[in-house]
Amino acid sequence: MSPSYFVVVRCRRLVGELVFTQSSEKMKKLGWKAKLAKLRRELLTPTSKGAGAAGEGFDVTKSGDARVGLVGFPSVGKSTLLNKLTGTFSEVASYEFTTLTCIPGVIMYRGARIQLLDLPGIIEGAKDGKGRGRQVISTARTCNCILIVLDAIKPITHKRLIEKELEGFGIRLNKEPPNLTFRKKEKGGINLTSTVTSTHLDLDTVKAICSEYRIHNADITLRCDATADDLIDVIEGSRIYMPCIYVINKIDQITLEELEILDKLPHYCPISAHLEWNLDGLLDKVWEYLNLTRIYTKPKGMNPDYSDPVILSSRKRTVEDFCDRIHKDMVKQFKNALVWGSSVKHKPQKVGKEHELEDEDVVQIIKKI
Structure with a gap:
């Protein structure tokens, strides 16, 4: 046989090994993703009796027709906004962490009683228990709508950090639950059917995720182009899907050109709580997102x-x-x-x-x- 034949055979073998290695790495990555979701859930909602009540929110009685939570970093104007909208006193100061507990207020709007919660400022790592992050985000999970209050000086950076914290605690903002069904069964293995073209999930991927949850028999039906994260969310079953408005506060401190750039953000509402600019527009948007x-x-x-x-x-x-x-x-x-x-x-x-x-x-x- 010619030397070129052995070269071709060797190349094919190397390609096969590369594909197998990439596939193994992909399965390993998916497995770690599912394992991380499990560990985070166990960390936030411990099952042992001695673990305490980690993940419980502030003890605020739910009242009115809907509940809206103010979430954001310290000193972005949440307390000022609560004071202006509800007339409820929440301490305002120039230093951080002025609000240390949850302050409720009530907005009477279009005949509805809307409970507004001023939550303490969260910090990066809140989803992992830093500061009072678990209590803040646990209370946010009980809301019908979240207002993420952002400082107009650095809104994008804060927006991404807060979204990461809320996502890590199982809150999905401005999203609908994935259109897929997951049903455990006693035998028959993992069966995957899809009514649409699936570009993210195949049978091997689904099996890799299910194995991390020790699920070996289940029927999964995809009615949308679901991702691995979507499947993990459905298996976990504790995700909260809720509307969110990004409230850009202190717009009196930026230029008109900067405001026009911010105007391109989806789900956005510019205000100045201190000067009471566009508070009526914010209430209109809250009413729209609550969809009462x-x-x-x-x-x-x-x-x-x-x-x-x-x-x-x-x-x-x-x-x-x-x-x-x-x-x-x-x-x-x-x-x-x-x-x-x-x-x-x-x-x-x-x-x-x-x-x-x-x-x-x-x-x-x-x-x-």
Whole structure:
């Protein structure tokens, strides 16, 4: 045989070894990624009795129709913003870490009671327990929306650091849960099916991730081009997906050109809490991101009560949800409802308890005789 033949064989063998090594490195990396997610979860929510209550938030009773948390580094203006929006006193000073606990306040806006929490300033490494980071971020997990307050002088650097801390604690900002299903079973191995073209996950990748969780039998169905991180999030099952607004404070200290650059950021709202610039615009944006639904009640033979709407979540806005919000026993007495508004074709229209309501609908409940 010619020498060139042995050269070709050797080249093919080296290529095969390289591909195998790269594949092994990829599997190892995915395994470490899954293992890191497990260890972080165990660190933040320890299972042993002697481990204490790490990961618990501040003891603040949830009240109102929605909860919004102010998150940010020290001295970015969170306390000033709370004072201006709610009239609640939260100490303001020129030194860092003025706020050492959670200060709640209430915003009355468009008929809704919105609880606003001034959380202590977090520091880099908060997700790993530095400072009071676990308490701050644990409380942030209970919110319906997060306002990340950034100093206009250095917003991008702080934005990335805070996102990293929140991500590390299982909070996913301005994202929807990945459209995939994961179901454990007793036997049959790992089965992967996909209704879309998957560019990130294949069967070997899925098996490598599942093995770190000691899962050897499961059915996984992908309905989106999910990543390894998406699959880990679903397996972990403790992720929180919530809307977030990046509040750029102290815009009175920057130039118009710098403000125009910041204007290109998504989910952004410029303000000056001290000078009360654009606070109305911020409230409008908070209302938009909370996506609440106002429903007005109409007693029989009377005009609708527009002064005190029933506030529903956009994800739970059926007539049954409306009844539950008024009183838990109302559904038992429910016969049907008359609805005026954009959710019906006729005004009024008789509907059942499964009917989905729209913002500013008027509802009259008819009880069983």
